[in-house]
Amino acid sequence: xxxxxxxxxxxxxxxxxxxxxxxxxxxxxxxxxxxxxxxxxxxxxxxxxxxxxxxxxxxxxxxxxxxx
Numbered sequence: 001x002x003x004x005x006x007x008x009x010x011x012x013x014x015x016x017x018x019x020x021x022x023x024x025x026x027x028x029x030x031x032x033x034x035x036x037x038x039x040x041x042x043x044x045x046x047x048x049x050x051x052x053x054x055x056x057x058x059x060x061x062x063x064x065x066x067x068x
Contacts, residue, residue: 006063007034028062 006012006023012033013020024032042059046052 006060007036007039009036026063027060030061032061034059034061 006027012023015023020033027033039059042057046057
């Protein structure tokens with residue numbers, strides 16, 4: 001099961017600050033939650049660049065979440 005990367009979406013600010021900090025600390029680099037604009041920039045790049053095809057691009061700060 002593929003888990004979604006951790007981006008600072010409207011849902012995350014509803015979590016306690018300690019939970020947000022714990023999630024961010026689990027991301028190797030950079031040690032922070034992703035900004036939605038970073039996701040949008042990647043999507044824009046993929047749409048505009050006609051030479052990219054058949055690639056998996058991990059936009060996750062290097063996080064590898066453990067299975068439950």
